[in-house]
Amino acid sequence: MNADRTDQAITRTVPATRTPHAPVRGELRPVADGVHVWRPLPGVGWGLANCGLLTSSSSAAWIDTPYDRTLADQFLALSRPLLAEGTAIDWLLVTHGNGDHLWGWEAVPDARVVYTGAAAAHIAHEPDPCDLHRLVHDADPDTLVGWYLSRHFGRYRWPETQLPQPALTFSGEVEIAVGEIPVQLTQLPPAHTTGDLIAYLPRQQVCFSGDIVFAATEDEAGDHPVHWAGPLENVIDGCDRVLATGATVIVPGHGPVLDRTGVLAHRDYLCHLRDRVHTLHAAGVPAPEAAHRIAAENHHPALHLPERLSITVGLQYRHLDASAPTPMLHQMQALARLAWQLEHPGVPVPS
Numbered sequence: 001m002n003a004d005r006t007d008q009a010i011t012r013t014v015p016a017t018r019t020p021h022a023p024v025r026g027e028l029r030p031v032a033d034g035v036h037v038w039r040p041l042p043g044v045g046w047g048l049a050n051c052g053l054l055t056s057s058s059s060a061a062w063i064d065t066p067y068d069r070t071l072a073d074q075f076l077a078l079s080r081p082l083l084a085e086g087t088a089i090d091w092l093l094v095t096h097g098n099g100d101h102l103w104g105w106e107a108v109p110d111a112r113v114v115y116t117g118a119a120a121a122h123i124a125h126e127p128d129p130c131d132l133h134r135l136v137h138d139a140d141p142d143t144l145v146g147w148y149l150s151r152h153f154g155r156y157r158w159p160e161t162q163l164p165q166p167a168l169t170f171s172g173e174v175e176i177a178v179g180e181i182p183v184q185l186t187q188l189p190p191a192h193t194t195g196d197l198i199a200y201l202p203r204q205q206v207c208f209s210g211d212i213v214f215a216a217t218e219d220e221a222g223d224h225p226v227h228w229a230g231p232l233e234n235v236i237d238g239c240d241r242v243l244a245t246g247a248t249v250i251v252p253g254h255g256p257v258l259d260r261t262g263v264l265a266h267r268d269y270l271c272h273l274r275d276r277v278h279t280l281h282a283a284g285v286p287a288p289e290a291a292h293r294i295a296a297e298n299h300h301p302a303l304h305l306p307e308r309l310s311i312t313v314g315l316q317y318r319h320l321d322a323s324a325p326t327p328m329l330h331q332m333q334a335l336a337r338l339a340w341q342l343e344h345p346g347v348p349v350p351s
């Protein structure tokens with residue numbers, strides 16, 4: 001703990017026990033012929049990602065999975081009544097390698113898993129599910145990082161979750177036939193992660209953007225974008241690639257389903273964010289202070305988790321400075337520190 005932290009501050013602000021989590025329930029909503037979107041409720045919070053269900057007369061697919069087996073089993077229970085007789089989830093098309101889009105795969109163990117080769121490399125490099133389970137559930141909630149991990153990730157469980165063996169990895173583009181539904185998978189340059197893809201259904205004009213888009217609308221809140229690979233120019237280009245498909249329905253990685261206008265509004269926000277970062281960087285403002293200032297400006301109040309600016313701003317600084325990637329633990333500390341500062345202004349930050 002910091003030497004200047006008072007006992008009063010400790011007892012007032014640090015939870016003595018782990019934060020209880022509201023249960024997550026998903027809804028499966030149709031968005032086009034043979035296409036449903038599973039949306040977790042609540043719709044905001046780390047790890048609460050959208051998934052797709054594609055159903056045809058002879059096959060079916062998921063696009064991404066929920067974050068853990070419990071949520072994936074919920075999604076599967078909602079999927080089964082929509083499958084044509086004699087069909088199963090044959091394909092699992094994964095937009096990128098973050099666990100909140102993949103780690104529920106054991107609910108559909110016979111599905112052929114597809115992601116990019118770059119995503120495969122990313123997955124091999126990241127902490128695996130069991131590692132993250134221990135990190136989250138064994139963390140001391142009286143530490144800064146433990147406090148943050150417990151409250152945001154403590155609802156998920158991966159004590160024995162393994163990683164899948166993909167049936168297909170690819171670079172560039174590939175088309176998958178889910179029965180009579182063609183799905184065009186297109187790899188993007190490094191943006192949200194190093195292995196992103198977008199999945200476009202030309203017959204339905206639906207595009208699953210993965211985490212290139214974090215959506216919010218006037219009616220439904222969302223979460224602040226967090227990007228790990230970048231730079232932000234590549235995320236903005238990714239939005240353009242989504243729009244260039246011609247899609248009229250865009251399913252973001254997180255948040256409500258959008259139309260083209262919604263994607264353009266998100267793109268505008270990313271451009272605003274990039275420009276603010278560049279201005280503060282040019283003025284010599286350190287990255288953590290820049291993230292704090294931009295969060296305090298509250299430009300987009302419909303987006304939750306503003307502390308994620310610490311990661312996205314830090315990412316853009318690294319690209320501007322051509323510096324090495326920051327270790328994950330350092331990113332988590334910066335994230336938790338900003339969350340604490342925003343929630344407890346003036347209270348010393350625990351160590």
Ligand SMILES: [Zn+2]
Pocket residue numbers: 047049098100101211253254
């Ligand atoms: Zn995600």
